[in-house]
Amino acid sequence: MIFSFSATPDFDFMTYFARYIRATVQNDLLVIPDHLGQGYIRKLAFGPDFKITIHRYLLKEDLIINRNTSGQGNDLVTVFFYSNEQALEIAYNDAPQVLFSQRDESAIQVTSNDLNSTIRFPAHQTIHYVVVAIKPPRLTELLAVSEPNSVLQTITESGNSFLFFERMEAEIKQLLKNVAAVDMNDRLSHFYMRIKVQELLYLVFHKLSLRENAAHQPINSADAERLLLVRNEIIGDLSVPPVIRELAQRAAMSETKLKQLFKQTFGTTIYNHYQQARMEEAAFLLKQGKHSVGEVGYELGFSNLSHFSRIFEKHYGLNPKRYSYS
Template identity: 85%
Template sequence: MIFSFCATPDFDFMTYFARYIQATVQNGLLVIPDHLGQGYVRKFSFGPDFKITIHRYLLKEDLIIKRNASGQGNELITVFFYNNEHALQIAFNDDTQILFSQRDESAVQVTSNDLSSTIRFPAHQQIHYVVVAITPPRLTQLLAVTEPNSVLQTISGGGNSFLFFERMEAQTKLLLKNLAAVDMNDLLSNFYMQIKVQELLYLVFSKLCLRESAAHQTINSADAERLLFIRNEIISDLSVPPLIRELAQVAAMSETKLKLLFKQTFGTTIYNYYQQARMEEAAFLLKQGKLSVGEVGYELGFSNLSHFSRLFEKHYGLNPKRYSYS
């Protein structure tokens, strides 16, 4: 099923989604009808300019959510948390669906509401994701940063088009799990949720605060789609280092633009992103225990195993052999 909507600040996802699947909403809770699957969508509102929607369900058919740009500029900031065992498929045009992650399928996406996107949630798989929607003035009030870096200035300032991705840390995953387990019979549940959602935003923006300040490069839906495709190209074969010239040709961008937009969106350079993914894949393979340290190194393109061990220890604090037994 395909649910399409226009991302205006006053749009209420739950109300229109309930109509689409012919369900009812009671006290901020939408229960998925049995003929479609099982689970729920729950919404908490902390005023007209700040709300959170929690999605937890398993569906009998694919769900495609198409968010169309509002055409009204940056009047709403969306922070999207996807924490799941299966790969998120996301696109910013109606073209190829891109798997967001190869091993750790968790992601945090911060975007303005003037970018269109399409997200596919596969059938027969547990879907856990959370969306926080907040206006720039309310976010500015919450953050109360006297000297924000360029990233925070871009997000909290009106009229900017932006897309930022962050990896989801264990603390964020635990907090999301706790949010889904809130006792709704507790009279102070809404108050508790507001505190915890602010903590969630703190974890995201504390990482964005660490990014270096640089002039913001305008991004559109086509750019965002190309960047996700490039990211997928980088991790599709971790035994081969990325070549900027070839990636730029694939993205139909200049090398300069690709490097700038990639670092702006993912918070690091293309090569550093590749090395991080490489080490994460090495850690995954070592924990599986099916391959030796040497086999893992060769699988990831290392001809010098001493170099592999030094690089792995730099990332994880343990050499590969000790890590595999930890």
């Protein structure tokens, strides 16, 4: 099942998706028809310039969502919260889709409205994601920051093209679960949801506000595509450190541009991103895979286990052996 749309500022996903699957919307709720799967899509509006759409479903066939630019400007900020147990496949600019993440299949994406993207949600797997759409003036009013850093300036000023990824921490995951569990028949549910959505935005933009205050580099769909391919290359084999020169060649970018755009988009350097993914994989293998410290260290390319232990403890506050028993 492939659903394509143009991301105009006034586009309403649920209305058009309902027409596409020949379903009806009642009280801003779309129930997935039985022949397609089970679950729902719910929309709440907190005014004409601020809304949230909640997706929770399990489908009988793959769902591919193609989001195309409208050419009518990009005066909209979209925040995607992906909280899924399976890996997401996301691509830009009609590129082959790549797995977004490896062990932790959750992520937050903050983007302008002028980037093409394709997301594939696999069949027979529970899908949970939330989309917040808000116009820059409303977001500026909510944030009420007197001296925003370059990231917040870029996002809240109209007309900028941007893409930022953030990690989803436990607090945000729990908030998303609470939002999905709200009884919408409760008279104060809308009031509660507005508070919780603003809390979600606070947690995301607080993290973005802590990023380095550097000049913003414009980004387009082709750049976004290359950055995800580079990221996929980095996490594809965590036993081998990334080589910037080789990654730049594959991305058809200069080394300087690649390093600048990668850090801007993911909030950290290529090597730090690699090291973080490496430690997350180590933690997973120690806890879930029941591997020994030596097996994990050597599998992730460490020839010196003392060095592995020092880096792991720096990330998790415990050495690998104590972590595996914690």
